[in-house]
Amino acid sequence: MAKETPVVHVDNVTAGYLPGINILNECSLTANQGELIGIIGPNGAGKSTLLKAIFGLVNVRDGKVTLNGENITNLKANKLVAKGVAFVPQSDNVFPSLTIEENLQMGVFQTPKRFNERFEFVTGIFPDLGKRRHQRAGSLSGGERQMVAMGRALMIDPSVLLLDEPSAGLSPVRQDETFIRVKEVNEAGVTVIMVEQNARRCLQICDRAYVLDQGKDAHTGTGRELLNDPKMVELYLGNLAEL
Amino acid sequence: MANDIVVGKIEPGCKKVDPILIADNVTRQFGGLTAVDVAHLEIPRGKITALIGPNGAGKTTLFNLLTGFDKPNTGSWQFEGKNLAGVPSYKVARRGMVRTFQLTKSLNAMTVIENMRLGAQKQSGENLFAGLIQMWRGQEARITAAADSLLTRFKLDAKREDYAGSLSGGQRKLLEMARALMSEPKLIMLDEPMAGVNPALTQSLLEHIKGLKANGTTVLFVEHDMHMVRHISDWVIVMAEGKVVAEGEPGVVMKDQAVIDAYLGAHHDTDLGTMKKGK
């Protein structure tokens, strides 16, 4: 079971892209060591923005973000990578003209000496990446690219992994594989914070989840609690799965 | 139910009772790779058909070919009995076959309501001279009313005056679908319309799609959300590696072992949280 040490703490953060328009409004989130945290919610609620606020990709106007107690608010992304935080964006997440192996090399850009050891670890989780290491990433399908993107993030041996809709656009079998792999990565000790539109699957595998609505953390609970809460089903999950 | 859709045996490329679109021998190659190789395909009129299949199966390429956004190597197809092969994309849209895009094309530096108005096809003011003479006001009012009603349905009414570029990814997808509906198409082809759309909103929009069918619109959509497919589609077509490999009613197709292996996955109905470590 996860220890109760907050690894990532988002404290009443207000943030946005355009001046004067806030996407996040005093939003808070806590991820403890080794937890798998899900972020779900309606469109435009600020899920991706919350992830980007943690990773320094959006301007945090109020509140703060801490990593293991250290203030990282608005710290540039490259500094966060050095601190062991990895981010996998939803799209444009591989270098299409580079091979799979070269993409993974880009992952250890800051610590190139660790390539071999990390490559072994990542291909242990994604054996296909090892088998097809010389294939150009641009020739891969969507699901395969997701694998490469996540593999690249894992190359830095992160303590925190931020995932932005990892299952987006994938066929059902690939989606299931993705969720299973995320769970594997988490079980290896990586704290994972995951934004998902496939709320059901996300809640099935996560320890705790936050439901964002209009830029605020409107609801929180364990994955199971939220899955079985009729109000959550009505507002966010829909009950197509049961029909 | 299959009886009022299909003529004869149910198999890939089977004949339909009342097809709105018939395609023959459509192929598209990119270098050495065959992206699409559809021998025969018929889309039933007035029904909701789902097109499913793994990534890279050729679904979007097929959409592009049928709607004139790409040129096939071979092939011909008829829409409402009229030949469409070689017809430019804008004419295909004017004939009533409208499509949305997998990677959303919202017109970012225009407001949501302007995006919607652009979707209408019956605005004479879009002609230069008619536009200058100012006789288009009445049409504009009608178009705006239709746009507002659709925006409310898609829960985008609050964003009416905002620039489309300021919407979230899912909201832009909804805008594109709403905009495509402005022209009252005969056949609407939706490429992953619910990708990135919150499940509760997806559920309410499915009712709207059923409403389209009630109005006589034929719907063809690509989706990965099997709950959605099972819930609203009358017919399912499965593509893999450029070919149509299966067709049928949703319940039947989704139990097909080949489809499960290639596409749905064995864990399809399992709760992933209850799976033991290491599968």
Added chain:
Amino acid sequence: MDWIQTFNLTVGVILDPLTAAYILCAIGLSVHFGFTGLLNFGQAAFAAVGAYGMAIGYLTLKLPLLTAMGFALLCVVVFALILGIPTLRLRADYLAIVTIAASEVFRYLMSTSAFKDVTGGSNGLSQFGYDFFDWNPIPDGQYAFGPFNWTADQFWLRVFAFGLVGVATLLVWLMMRSPWGRVLKGIREDEDAVRSLGKNVFSYKLQSLIIGGLFAGLGGIVFVLSMSNVQPQTFVTNFTFMVWTVLLLGGAASMLGPIAGGMVFFALWVFVNEILAGMAAVGWLPFLDPAQVGQVRFILIGLALMLLVIFRPQGMFGNKKELRFNG
């Protein structure tokens, strides 16, 4: 340093007919680039076609002046079609390259000695078009107010030139708020999206090219009327880039942009020239000789254009929000 003269010259240029000519070219470019997203780097060519069209129509074809102007505009339409039909189906960058080339090709055609009889070759055509002043309804005399001091003819020329500016601005305003204008703005954002909504994108782009070209052609006509001559070396690439600077300074997709941009640009142009000349006269610029002082202006223009694009791409009247979503 004669500050009074500097002031008079600086403010005086605001209502100069050449300023109006550039403003008309910039209005044309606002239709091309500001509203439709067409990368036209040959606006000089459209102005040149208008200028030479009128000159040749009048001198060679012996058409009455007004008809010659109509002939000039017809030439602009033909030129736009020749340019547009092959290239508008291609990517935006191709149009950019082709327009630069077309501009230079046209200029060479006008200056080559092969057609000297019609075009006047590198000397151009001069001393014509005076009938224009026969149309002058303003009574004879001198008209002076503030820094402005014009004869009746000069006054009439300005009324005509800025009248055209007013009409052009009004037309653009009417066009862009109509559904036709909306289609253009959609094309600027994403052509395929607009095609999927049933609009013939190629046709709209061609219409935009023609209309923007016509405004520039009118600019060329004003040029010729004010100089009573037309020369190929007027319509070099410098001309095009000055039009771009005027447009970006004012705001690429705005109504007042070209007018404000033109007036401010030329006021600064004159002012800087006066300051530099004054500084040279007093000996503050020992490292430059008098000829080079004039050239410094061009360096400053280039610098200003770069800074504009970097720090204030929307110019004076542009809409910053619209620009934010590019790319």
